[in-house]
Amino acid sequence: MNCILIAEDETRIAAFLEKGLQKQGFKTILAEDGLQALHIAKHEKIDLLLLDLGLPLKNGWEVLEELRDRGQNFPIIIMTAFSDEKNRLNGMSKGANDYLTKPFKFQDLLERVQSALAAKQSAISI
Secondary structure, eight states: OOEEEEEOSOHHHHHHHHHHHHHTTOEEEEESSHHHHHHHHHHSOOSEEEEESSOSSSOHHHHHHHHHHTTOOSOEEEEESOOSHHHHHHHHHTTOSEEEESSOOHHHHHHHHHHHHHHHHHHHHO
């Protein structure tokens, strides 16, 4: 069972994502701020991170950079209200695997999660 870390400070969004992903058979862990996300990613086996950029304590940019600097290579999908191309390109250049602008349909997120996990699995088996 794949474990997805949801780093999202908006309680309603986090609960919606958690419920939907669990319904699809994923194990989920919630982090309400960037420090929690980093701690969980260091101490738990995470297969994918859904990362909001507007996190308290440490923002999503800092979390992304620190995780990649640590050599953690699980897929990271940024979920953000920042819809401009500059932020998307910045996220991808810093090591994000995908970038999804809020609001989004759960089905769109699910397809990206499944695609990222499939790519990770095929990279492992090569």
